[in-house]
Amino acid sequence: MAKVAFLGLGVMGFPMAGHLAAKGHDVTVYNRTEAKARAWVERHGGAYAATPAEAARGADFVMACVGNDYDLRAVCLGDHGAFSGMEKGAIFVDHTTVSARVTRELAEIAHARGLGYVDAPVSGGQAGAEGGVLSVMCGGDEQSYARAEPVIAAYARICRRLGDVGSGQMAKMVNQICIAGLVQALSEGLHFAEKAGLDIERLVEVISQGAAGSWQMVNRHKTMAEGKFDFGFAVDWMRKDLDICLRTGDELGVSLPVTALVDQFYKDVQSMGGGRWDTSSLIARLRKFD
Incomplete structure (x- = not known):
């Protein structure tokens, strides 16, 4: 069992830190809004700290989301940042979806301080975090990853090292690129089915067993048909992620035409007041504009 600090208790971080505590790790949490940290301690035990540096002091691992x-950068750097509280040999594990550029920048600073660094963005959404079944894509040196992986396992269905620092963030970009096109296609298919008068449940029962099947189809078709969009990753956050994908694509000289188009469709959803709706709300745009 390890001494762990967890920084960030949003819809993902709160249950992820909870799984660490449930597995027997000694967990100290930090959150910008202290009330959330107090609520976490009331539910899971452990302790909360007033700053990232205080939370990180004496920790074997510092996880951030x-x-x-x-x-x-704010939780890592400065007098109150986690790096200033971490001891040599400790490992920083970042579960935030950020640019590979900031990942490499912070990893370089961490290494200069004698710290390990693993970028480990996740996929699976709030449900995956709550169920402890996230997919975790990691970048970092082999030794740091090998030490961190058993701790990450507290909330992972699968965890894999994909290369050096930054590789995890690059993998997460691929994940978001794939999801963007898939959810738009699913939205168009379900909208077509509605217009054609097909029974959505019976339709999905059949086509989900074939080549068109996907996690999104199985888990989101019902709420999409009902016009309920509060079950997953928010549009505002998806646009943040797609912006990272598109900027990185420009840097790599890679064309992402479908991703760029779907990003603009999400912008339309934001203009409809759906910034906090989940990503399956693309179907609401079709219903509005058709």
Whole structure:
């Protein structure tokens, strides 16, 4: 069992930290809004700290799941940042979806301080975090990953090292690129089915068993048909992720035409007031504009 600090208790971080505590790890949490940290301690035990540095002090591992590049820098750097509280040999594990550029920047700073660094973005959404069945894509040196993997296993269905630092973030970009096109296609298919008067449940029962089947189809078709969009990853966050994908694509000289188009469709959903709806809300845009 390890001494672990967990930074960021949003819809993902709160249950992820809870799984660490349930597995017997000694967990100290930090959250920008202290009330969430207190609520976590009331539910799971452990302790909470007033700053990332205080949470990280004496920890073997410091896990972070915050919002974006800016938030990650804020919890890592400065007098109150986690790096200033970590001891040599400790490992920082970042579960935030951020740019590979900031990942490599922070990893370089961490290494100069004698710290390990693993970028480990996750896929599976809130349900995956709550169920402890996330897919975790990792980048980092083999030794740091080997030490961190048994701890990450507390909330992972699968965890794999894909290469050096930054590889995890690159893999997460691939994940988001695939999801964007898939959810748009599913939205168009279900909208077509509605217009054609097909029974959605019977339809999905058949086609989900064939080549068209997907996790999104099985888990989101019912709520999409009912117009309920509060079951997963928010549109605002998806647009943040797709912006990272598109910028990185430009840097690599890679064309992402479908991703760019779906990003604009999500912009339309935001203009409809759906910024906090989950990503399956693309079907609401079709219903509005058809």
